[in-house]
Amino acid sequence: MKKYLFLSILFAGLFFTSCGSDDTKKEDTEVVTKPGKWEPTTIQLVKIVPLQTIEYPHTANCTKDYLELSAGNKAIFFRHEGTDCKVTEYTDAFQRSGNNVSLNMLGYKINGTIAVETATNMEIHSDISEYIPLIKEQFPEYEQYLSLLEGGTVKLSFNKK
Template sequence: MKKLSILFLSVLTLGMAVVSCSKDDDNETSASIEGKWNLSKMSYTANNITSPEADNWDNTPGCTKNYLEIKTGGVAVYGSYEGSDCTLSTETGTWSKDGNKITIKYGTDIEVYELISVTDSGLTLRYTFTESGQSFTVNDIYTK
């Protein structure tokens, strides 16, 4: 009987250890914002009207898509292809993340984005700016 009790306690302990060590992060994403993200679509809101998502708003027709590269070590690179010869122009800066806020600094320019979503293949950033007294909210949608 004593052997049976020890066996039962051993099985019970092992079972609890397995259950307590199981991964319980199903609702959390393990996707990283680091990587090279190609700008695929944009939408904007002004005067409470949101435009439909449109392809190539910031991309020169016929050129490779503009990109945002977020590197380890806090380095950010924005690349845009411009002109009829699709010349690549890059801007290098730094980035940091605090909660769902991403700040990218290019020289004296500081851009603050809200991280809307990130998956292994997609990144959506939102930012707001004011021009001529009009407030705009922009959603940048990137893919890998």
Template sequence: MKKFLFLFILSAGLLFTSCGSDDKKDPPVNTTQGKWEPTTIQLVKVVPLYTLDYPHTQSCPKDYLEFKANNNAVFFRHETANCTITEYENAFQQNGNKVSLNVLGYQINGTITAQTDTAMEIQSDISAYIPLIKAQFPEYEQYLSVLEGGTVKLSFIKK
């Protein structure tokens, strides 16, 4: 049951990203147009606690985030045994290295902490997931205090 909670929290990191304040001045990140595939999700609380492969639906094409010319993006999620595609329009907007997501009515902010031409990492504060977990999975509310102060690092590769 705990593994399912962590899997949900970490996979939700793609859609629900936030971050704490950061005093260093990062150069603006220019996310180029194209498709970015999520690869790993890492839960960190002082030190990395858990890293797992992004949970793509088995036997389906891999999920991906497609960046558009206007710094917006659409997330394509393959679900169910039929590989049904759910598109999340305006799921990701970028301003420099800051990102803003609005998915399922939750507005969450995050930071791109690393990026090359072929790889990207987005860091978020785990606290942004609390309202989502309480609404979607109230049975896991008792485990949320363990996650306080943690962050999620979501890694992507460019397809």
């Protein structure tokens, strides 16, 4: 259960962040993220090589979480949780300038980069250090493991619904 909670918090931070660079080739022309609903699908932790890829932890038997983008790259993130599938809305969850992204998660500002983007897929890369304050506050029992992740990158993938 603690591992699931840790991964959920890590994703939440990751979902709203992205920082770092990557060898992934970008398309020749810049694609502006299309308005609509974007569903998080996987989270991958990379430190030299991929260490682990997990499915995004959507709450079972609830509508899947999603990021709803509107014109001007304004966004609301809808998180469904608990046995009653209570919805929490995070406004101003995604702000974009070029491929740079600024996310607001639980009051923490996390910066990152959109590394892959098509009309139906988006991948945001984040340096794990962007999440350290969030992890320390929400899961202090994992603080001792954070040094092992230094220099790691988190890749958060989305599919357009």
